[in-house]
Amino acid sequence: MQILSNGLSFEVESHGSKAAPTVLLTMGLGMQLTAWPLALVDALLDAGYRVIKYDNRDIGLSSHLDQHGVPNLIWASVKARLGFAIPSPYRLGDMAQDALGILDGLDIERAHVIGVSMGGMISQHIAIAAPSRVLSLTSIMSSSGAPSLPSARSDVARAMLSGPKSSQLEDVVDRTMKLFQMIGSPAYPQDLVEMRKRLIASTQRSYHPQGMARQLMAIVADSRRYQQLGQIKSPTLVIHGDADPLVPIACGRDTAARINKAQFVAIKGMGHDWPPGVTEQLCAHILPHLKNAHA
Secondary structure (H helix, E strand, O other), rough: EEEEEEEEEEEEEEEEOOOEEEEEOOOOOOOOOOHHHHHHHHHHHHHHOEEEEEEEOOOOOOOHHHHHHHOHHHHHHHHHOOOOOOOOOOOOHHHHHHHHHHHOOOOOOEEEEEEHHHHHHHHHHHHHHOOEEEEEEEEEOOOOOOOOOOOOOHHHHHHHOOOOOOOHHHHHHHHHHHHHHHHHOOOOOOOHHHHHHHHHHHHHOOOOHHHHHHHHHHHHHHHHHHHHHHHOOOHHHHHEEEEOOOOOHHHHHHHHOOOOEEEEEEOOOHHHHHHHHHHHHHHHHHHHHHHHHHH
């Protein structure tokens, strides 16, 4: 279904009873709502929660903001390293307001907020901007955004900024497969046949690299969030893999250190993805966290 929020239209899926406590899932950079592991969604539903998934702005079936053009990411990164302010069509704080507007559209007053990667950053902004509406915060494979933190491995960074040979389905899927294999969990190898099937379905649903570039610009421009994390009062769980080559584990540790009483969990052998073995461990930590926060 489509829900209007913050002047834009968002593709939203609601699962479970409307009377149940809500879990809001916010996806990462360039990823669609279909990327959430079914095992995680099913575990939340079985535990008695209502689950809300949505496509972020500029991705999937939500509003695309192509009128803003494609940003120069390399130049923006150089300016950011030099400490200059980065102009961006929108900010992660705007994306947090998108999420709050979606909750408004569904008449949901409070929710447990879970985000991965960029979605974790957005979820942190939600907890900062609207503390009374956040039952708990779970930030997975994400970062505080502090400038002193290590960046992605150089080969991964280059792969992130490189495009496919063409916009043809096979070329797009091939490029994404290679990237996912680079950032994947070394201790939990993915089924490559199943991965390819999922990527084909995702690309056929929507392929919008311009939107991903603008989302990445919003991340680069998000320069002050690390200074605001101390404002978060919601019970917080931070989960990170110790083999993440895209967002190093130091980023997760720093996030937890800046949030009062945050719990930090490191998963050995986890990269920047969630194969079945990782998803099982995520569920084992997230479900007790939600239960304790709700109690």
